[in-house]
Amino acid sequence: MRNIKLTIEYDGTRYLGWQRLGDSDKTIQGKIENILTQMTRSKVEIVGSGRTDAGTHAKGQIANFKTDSKMALSEMIEFLNRYLPQDIVVKKLEEVPERFHARYNAKGKKYSYYIWNNMIPSAFERNYSFHYAEELDLELMNEACSKLTGTHDFIGFSSLKKTKKSTTRTINELSIQKDGNLIHFTFVGDGFLHKMVRILMGTLLEIGAGTLQLAAIDEVFESKIRSEAGITVPAQGLFLDEVYY
Template identity: 45%
Template sequence: MRNIQIILGYQGSSYHGWQRQKNAITVQQKVEEALKEVTGQQLEIIGASRTDSGVHANGQSANFLTHSKIPVDKIPYAINSKLPRDIRVYQALERPMDFHSRYHSTGKKYTYHVINNAFGSALDFNRAWHVQKALNIEHMIKANQHFIGTHDFAAFRSTGSSVKTSERTIYASKLWQREEKLILEIKGNGFLYNMVRIIMGTLIEVGMGKISHKDIPAIIQSRERDRAGITAPAHGLYLEKVYYENP
């Protein structure tokens, strides 16, 4: 038996998230179907992040147990030959038998993409949030700095999460503008349900003048969801990388 980790990317628009569901097509389902064709086994693949419907990934991590003897460097070629073009496996690694993609993760990096202009972008349709109103980028950058560090992020969590604690550490968070596109890049030891999308929604409301950048610390301390901004749409969110102690 072998434990294989794969790094994969996908365009999430056509899928109802990562996790397999009974009545909807998901990324996990497509990868498991491809693995069955390649290995002849009905395998369960464990994803590091259960990305929601419409969310994209450049660096999702997953692992599976298999009796297959395919050389590890050939595994991406084999799986990709059976996958749709909007899901790609980029790398495969042999891992110890106790390796678990989700439980052994030490952190994740996400980006969130916004198109800020009058008409949107045809090429970024379903790949970035279109915000028409002019934004105060300087205030958004100032607001974003308050998220760095260890905080209780209960105000930035959607209901439905069953985690024991809402305390998380944000190692780095950077917001920059590239022509008409805004990109938030955020790295932390973990994220609550919809946390990045609520942070982005809050930053947009700061940019619109609905929330002051000076109020972010008080919003964090309040732990009250209704004090923070809206939840940004899923289609602007990208899982960029999952981190492990032993890469």
């Protein structure tokens, strides 16, 4: 039995997210599994490094599947990219040890979020950034990034209710780069809770716009109350860039 690791890039605009939903053909996982099943002539299930929400994109999603197929990797990747929709691309295939698991072996992830910061929206960036017209104080937002960096209980910055699992995570990097009207936020950490990046991003925006105080970050860490943090920004500005192993 072979264990094959995939590196996948996708535009999530048309899809309901990564995770297969019953018989739905509107998920990334579902699309890839359908083609793999055709290719190997046996039912294939893939394991992703984690779910991405409807509308979220990926430049480096990782998944793996097991197969008895003897097909060469070069033939597999050619078959996949020939029959997958053009907005899903398998960038790389690797044969990995049997015990490799895309989700359980992941040590960290890197995400990007893009803001189109201008009164006038962009026709071209609308599916790949969030249009936010308010003037932003980037210096204050950098201070907020420093407060969020490190090891904390992030349950107040997630959509999770109470859970028995640990909600403590470490953010190693949270940085901002501005290029004209486009602002690029980078999040690197050992893991992220459900909608955590989108809620952190909304909190940073509200602090930058002056509608939320910088002190709110410490208050949310202490209270663990979701409603005290910022908005949940839309999914289309979010990219999964890389998964670390």
